[in-house]
Amino acid sequence: MKIENKLEWIYETLIRIRFFEEAMLEQTYKGNSMGVTHPSDGQEAVPTGICAHLTEKDWIGSTHRGHGHCIAKGLETKKMMAEIMGKFTGNCKGKGGSMHIADFSKGMLGANAIVGASIPLAVGAALTAKYQGKEKDSIGVAFFGDGASSQGVLHESMNLASIWKLPVIFACENNQYAEATPAWYAVSIEDIADRAASYNIPGVVVDGMDVFAVYDAAEQAVKRAREGKGPTFLEFKTYRYHGHFHADQPEKYRTSEEENLWKKRDCIINFEKRVIKQKLINKNRLDSIKKKIQKEIEDAVEFGLSSPLPPEETLYEDVYVNYSNDLRGFR
């Protein structure tokens, strides 16, 4: 699809992720999140530009930094906020939290807190699609970081996807750091995308701060997957604006000069500049979208705050589909 027809959706999604993360952090600092949160603001262009090509029948696997992936894949922000607040109305009934948001009805295989662990799941979703002859309508996308690229499971997954020619996209969000560890230290090459060649998979480096560039690169990869031509590896150079998690102090391991250089390339500011300059969307329209999303996120926070906590008996639910023993342990 021509990007022109998707521009409003793209803008809405970028803004939704940004505002969600800001509100989520505020709620975390207020003590309303029940655990650790990893904000993804700065990286909005990557999930947005990719998911613009996906439907609910496509599958994505996500990470600890998964809010952006969820939103771009169409998950409801109010349920996500409720999940982070540990509420029964959350996507996972308050059992998963920020690091485990999932919605299988939306093709979202779950955020995963074991680095690298969700990559083979997206490969498996692609296997299902191919096995059932549905790859035209259903592909897998594995989101993961520069840090995760050093896990053996990525390499095994790439080889499997290649020899089985699976409709999957490896979407590496290289935000330059894994916790405090810079990619230049932990990764033995400059471009992680170069790893793909040794698995006979095309590897492409993409400007992850530019949603137009992400959109274009993803379009090719999605087309390839849907046509049964197999996997593609996309490496997005991007940056997280906040620390690794809500209480991290990134100034201890990166400079403000570096932060400012990346912030100049902000995906939202540059999107606005470009669409206004090219007269694709006018300023008023952008403002009204912003206002709408602002309201949506305020409502999401309100929904989360006013939602009930999970009843205690849910602790013992959903461990198995079927199990004949009592799960309560000994007390």
Add this chain to the structure above:
Amino acid sequence: MFKDTDKIGPGKNVEGTEMRYRDAFNQALRDELNNDKNVLIIGEDISGGFDKKTKEPLDAWGGPFAATKGLVQDFGKDRIMDAPISEAGFVGAAIGAALTGLRPVVDLMYFDFTTVAFDQLLSNAAKSRYMFGGQTKVPLTLFARSGGGTGHAAQHSSAFYSILAHIPGLKVVTPSDPYSVKGLLSSAIRDDDPVFVVNDKKLINMTGFVPNETYQIPLGKGRYLSEGSDITLVGMSYTSVVCMEAAKELKKLNINAEVIDLLSLSPLDEDIILESVQKTNRIVIVDEDNPRASMASEVAAIVSDKAFDYLDAPVKRVTAPHTPVPYSKGLEDAFLPNSEDVIGTVKMIMGA
């Protein structure tokens, strides 16, 4: 917080300071790095961060929960080795280094990540000495943070130390306060077998008296935390703290509980358990691990087997449920065994 009744303890007139568990941990690492130049530490973000221009480590994180803070300044990046996220690889490499003369210490960050390297642990670290007919040894130490209570949800809160204790060839210790973590970590690093040091997250900021000197707590020895004649409470890792809380409350009800802190899960101090239960004739084992095939079950089986004639009541366990750890605070609280659960069980078997 633990007193003179300890057989394992700082003793009297020892010079020391009150410090946090994490600082005692750091001190033990420092002592062992000084003691033997073949000791090195490998793990993710254990110094944490590098200067882009100089390429030198920044010690920005100083390890998860600041466990290794300051070590890279004093011992250098060749001995405090920041690793990429490659647990199977660097645990395997540490085993290889241990087989060939080094004494590596690996920080696995969260206990849950152990499973990423589990094949290396089970098939190589634990079995090399045996299957190679005693030709070699694996002086490897691993440590990681276990347990729920911090809102980290299912994949960052496990306490499956029973799985490790199950493995012949691997030793497992569960320190429960600043004093015991310093002594056990030191012993683990000096031991010639692979030892896993499990640190409950709930202990990390706990303070307590720690001697200044270097000392070792023998692997395989438990300790008394309090003496009593009515019932034995057995704790391990954080549940030793839970047992002490319960014992304090039980005293108000005129029930004198003897609290045993296992400290080591493998080898296991069977003698201290049997000695105590022969005196009290009742026992409750408190475990945060899931109940199936757990340490609680193991201790219960040993008592039933070897002290059956001394028992005045069934052996009881207080455990987590057979579920993963949930996220939402109320559910997580319900998951964790607490002192009220222990008191309830004690009252039930004492008919109180």
